[in-house]
Amino acid sequence: MGIKKVGLNRNVQPQTLTEKIFFLDFMKGLKTTIKHLFRKVITVDFPFELVEPAPRFRGVHGLRNVDGTEKEDFDAWVKKLKIKPPEMGETRCIACKFCQAACPVPEIFIIKAEKLDVPEDHPHHGLKVLSQFDMDLSKCMFCGLCTLACPTVCIIHTDVYDLSSYTRRGWVLNKETLSKIADDFIARRGKEKYDEKSHWPDWQKIWDDSDTARAKAWDNNPPKLGPNYADQQ
Amino acid sequence: MHLWIEEKELKEIKDKFPSIAINKEENFTYIQVKKSQLLEILRFLKDRLNYKMFIDFFCIDFPLHNPRFQGVYILFSPEKKKRVAVKVWAEDNSLPSVISLWKGAKWAEREAWDMFGVKFEGHENLVRMFLWEGYKYHPLRKDFPLKGYEEVYLPSLNLRPGEIPAHNYSPYHTEIPTMEDLERTQKKRMEKRNQIVLNWGPLHPGTHGTIWFLFDMEGEYIKNCDIILGQLHRGVEKIAENLTYTQFIPYTDRMDYISALCSQVAYVNAVEKLLGIEPPEKAKFIRTMMCELQRINSHLLWLGTYALDLGALTIFLYAFREREKIMDIIEGIAGIRLNSSYIRIGGVAKDLPEGALDVIKHFCEDFSEKIKEYETILTKNRIWLKRNVNVGIITEEDVYSYGLTGVVARSAGVPYDIRMIQPTDAYDKVDFELPLGTVGDCYDRYLLRMEEMRQSVNIVRQCVKKLEKMKDENYIASDNPYVLPTLEEVFNSIESMVKDFNLRIYGEQVPEGEIYLSGENPRGELGFYINSKGEGRPYRLRIRSGAFYNLQIFTKLIIGRTVADAVALLGSLDPVVGETDR
Ligand code: SF4
Ligand code: SF4
Numbered sequence: 001m002g003i004k005k006v007g008l009n010r011n012v013q014p015q016t017l018t019e020k021i022f023f024l025d026f027m028k029g030l031k032t033t034i035k036h037l038f039r040k041v042i043t044v045d046f047p048f049e050l051v052e053p054a055p056r057f058r059g060v061h062g063l064r065n066v067d068g069t070e071k072e073d074f075d076a077w078v079k080k081l082k083i084k085p086p087e088m089g090e091t092r093c094i095a096c097k098f099c100q101a102a103c104p105v106p107e108i109f110i111i112k113a114e115k116l117d118v119p120e121d122h123p124h125h126g127l128k129v130l131s132q133f134d135m136d137l138s139k140c141m142f143c144g145l146c147t148l149a150c151p152t153v154c155i156i157h158t159d160v161y162d163l164s165s166y167t168r169r170g171w172v173l174n175k176e177t178l179s180k181i182a183d184d185f186i187a188r189r190g191k192e193k194y195d196e197k198s199h200w201p202d203w204q205k206i207w208d209d210s211d212t213a214r215a216k217a218w219d220n221n222p223p224k225l226g227p228n229y230a231d232q233q
Numbered sequence: 234m235h236l237w238i239e240e241k242e243l244k245e246i247k248d249k250f251p252s253i254a255i256n257k258e259e260n261f262t263y264i265q266v267k268k269s270q271l272l273e274i275l276r277f278l279k280d281r282l283n284y285k286m287f288i289d290f291f292c293i294d295f296p297l298h299n300p301r302f303q304g305v306y307i308l309f310s311p312e313k314k315k316r317v318a319v320k321v322w323a324e325d326n327s328l329p330s331v332i333s334l335w336k337g338a339k340w341a342e343r344e345a346w347d348m349f350g351v352k353f354e355g356h357e358n359l360v361r362m363f364l365w366e367g368y369k370y371h372p373l374r375k376d377f378p379l380k381g382y383e384e385v386y387l388p389s390l391n392l393r394p395g396e397i398p399a400h401n402y403s404p405y406h407t408e409i410p411t412m413e414d415l416e417r418t419q420k421k422r423m424e425k426r427n428q429i430v431l432n433w434g435p436l437h438p439g440t441h442g443t444i445w446f447l448f449d450m451e452g453e454y455i456k457n458c459d460i461i462l463g464q465l466h467r468g469v470e471k472i473a474e475n476l477t478y479t480q481f482i483p484y485t486d487r488m489d490y491i492s493a494l495c496s497q498v499a500y501v502n503a504v505e506k507l508l509g510i511e512p513p514e515k516a517k518f519i520r521t522m523m524c525e526l527q528r529i530n531s532h533l534l535w536l537g538t539y540a541l542d543l544g545a546l547t548i549f550l551y552a553f554r555e556r557e558k559i560m561d562i563i564e565g566i567a568g569i570r571l572n573s574s575y576i577r578i579g580g581v582a583k584d585l586p587e588g589a590l591d592v593i594k595h596f597c598e599d600f601s602e603k604i605k606e607y608e609t610i611l612t613k614n615r616i617w618l619k620r621n622v623n624v625g626i627i628t629e630e631d632v633y634s635y636g637l638t639g640v641v642a643r644s645a646g647v648p649y650d651i652r653m654i655q656p657t658d659a660y661d662k663v664d665f666e667l668p669l670g671t672v673g674d675c676y677d678r679y680l681l682r683m684e685e686m687r688q689s690v691n692i693v694r695q696c697v698k699k700l701e702k703m704k705d706e707n708y709i710a711s712d713n714p715y716v717l718p719t720l721e722e723v724f725n726s727i728e729s730m731v732k733d734f735n736l737r738i739y740g741e742q743v744p745e746g747e748i749y750l751s752g753e754n755p756r757g758e759l760g761f762y763i764n765s766k767g768e769g770r771p772y773r774l775r776i777r778s779g780a781f782y783n784l785q786i787f788t789k790l791i792i793g794r795t796v797a798d799a800v801a802l803l804g805s806l807d808p809v810v811g812e813t814d815r
Contacts, residue, residue, distance in 0.1 A: 007671035029610040104480040143483035206565035223595030225588030
């Protein structure tokens with residue numbers, strides 16, 4: 001550790017007379033800009049060309065449906081909260097409201113569960129189903145605290161970042177929309193993000209290195225993704 | 234490493250002023266003084282004991298105590314590298330103003346008046362800091378509701394006939410300033426001496442955010458100047474009192490949104506110290522590495538916009554090219570480009586993904602070359618020199634009096650860098666040089682930031698080297714009872730699940746105590762004062778913003794100069810409005 005003095009006459013010399021007369025300062029600057037004229041374009045041509053968000057990207061939320069990749073203790077949770085055991089394709093949400101409790105802005109969520117209206121001898125008597133799950137994303141910070149709190153990996157972040165809407169009402173997503181967003185996402189990139197027990201695997205890559213749009217943004221010289229640590233080489 | 238005043242000196246003060254009470258603790262050492270003696274003791278501290286640098290002043294509200302408000306001063310001695318805090322009760326809701334000792338107290342006292350309604354005797358212009366003249370309440374008082382008072386009717390954008398509302402947007406809104414209010418506010422800020430008052434901002438690209446400048450012009454020259462802040466005031470300190478410690482982390486991102494990671498680290502460090510958590514080695518290195526990447530990112534944004542303001546458009550594009558790469562890295566590791574919310578109490582949210590270190594190494598490889606490119610265009614360019622050299626000279630005296638920190642302080646030759654004097658995380662294990670300016674003008678600040686980027690790359694390289702050997706180490710100290718367990722642990726054990734639940738719902742039950750700890754933000758010292766009463770939420774959380782104090786000197790430096798210099802000067806002070814307004 002040390003101290004380094006900077007300033008005119010310290011690490012930078014003032015302009016010399018020749019530099020002043022021959023405009024060498026401008027010449028040198030121009031040389032750099034002219035060099036850039038012959039470089040390849042690095043801007044991504046949005047919206048015709050899209051950079052695929054990284055696997056960890058936290059975009060618009062989704063609500064996952066039951067698809068056979070639940071966590072081991074999913075059934076126990078369903079039982080504990082007296083929820084009607086969901087069939088394939090029904091939502092995983094058990095209306096536990098952990099997401100809402102973890103969220104810094106709990107007003108985002110409206111979560112309601114209703115008792116099923118069935119006769120007493122029905123096996124589902126006394127059990128509940130999720131009747132409402134609305135999220136007002138105009139208040140959301142996309143901080144990811146809700147998704148980490150969900151015991152069933154139901155609420156997730158997808159890679160959707162398009163949230164524009166003409167009214168504030170457009171940012172309120174209901175249960176069906178959220179489920180659809182999640183289904184789309186899982187079909188597209190589920191393999192990349194979750195393993196067969198919905199865990200978030202550690203071997204995840206920082207991003208997909210075959211993405212040409214991203215390579216462009218990296219000066220057409222994208223980094224090669226090797227193993228993370230030296231001792232694996 | 235703690236920086237509080239030593240026993241010997243405390244005794245010296247006690248001998249001189251026997252009526253004071255001393256409270257010496259590991260995290261916060263303060264002297265409790267009487268209001269009548271305040272100025273005398275502060276002068277003694279400043280002149281005799283050399284605590285001449287003003288760090289912060291703020292108030293705390295104790296509704297059940299009489300007198301109700303307590304003022305806290307934090308001072309720093311640059312020679313001894315020690316801090317001291319002075320506490321005083323505001324009898325009759327007022328305190329003597331300390332502007333005569335430190336000019337930097339001017340805005341802090343205005344803020345205290347605005348937020349708490351504490352008056353300051355002898356203050357030159359005690360007007361509201363963030364809110365407008367005529368606002369009836371003082372929002373940081375404990376009896377002010379978090380949502381404010383909803384009293385203005387606004388027709389809602391969302392009501393459509395026949396629609397069942399999911400979220401009911403209230404048609405009522407808290408009070409908003411009217412045109413007359415703003416006019417009154419403007420009139421109160423500055424005494425008009427000349428013909429023309431020029432309004433610069435609040436929405437002008439040159440102000441880098443929503444700052445409203447008033448220039449009293451005589452010809453091309455500025456004769457009088459004042460700044461109206463508050464257009465981005467969101468009451469972050471009030472919000473913090475109503476959230477758990479973990480839930481507040483995303484809000485720290487939104488203060489200095491250009492260097493979110495640095496803010497998170499500064500905040501989390503303060504909480505960890507209060508809780509007695511030691512994050513694992515790996516987390517420390519990850520934090521340091523991410524902070525330095527963020528610092529480069531922030532300086533690149535500064536370079537681009539600064540050059541753009543002074544007319545060099547190309548640099549803006551070149552700087553953003555490099556910045557985009559860092560954004561990509563942060564997105565890949567943390568999940569979001571800007572407001573990343575990646576640091577957690579006890580460590581970091583998630584381990585580095587595969588390939589992260591390769592990407593960072595790749596970035597470091599050619600970055601030094603890129604800096605050289607910027608420098609060939611700018612450093613010796615005669616227009617650049619004309620616009621920068623000898624503009625806005627800051628002296629050492631100003632630094633202490635105004636509480637300037639960060640690059641602004643270092644440009645005046647004051648070696649004040651929190652990374653050096655109170656290293657947190659892994660800063661004591663990496664090697665870097667501290668660049669210092671000589672003249673204190675805009676040109677020095679430009680050179681300093683360029684040099685700092687080089688040093689940051691250097692630090693990042695050292696961290697990468699260390700992290701390459703730390704594959705299997707833990708990235709969060711989740712065995713500590715206050716730290717949220719990792720996802721795997723929650724999935725695998727019931728105890729972790731219960732702990733997770735408790736921490737999320739009730740918050741970290743932080744033991745009673747106080748702390749002031751700061752971090753080196755690209756904009757200056759970002760300090761967090763936390764007062765805990767043993768609950769899951771802080772009793773008072775004060776954010777000492779570097780940009781807020783640095784901006785204060787603008788009015789002094791600009792007087793007598795031209796409007797063109799205002800652009801250069803503001804750019805070189807580099808405030809971020811999210812942080813000044815909080
Ligand atoms: S991302 Fe954050 S702010 Fe948004 S819903 Fe989840 S916890 Fe709440
Ligand atoms: S935490 Fe998950 S399961 Fe519980 S209410 Fe939220 S989304 Fe549903």
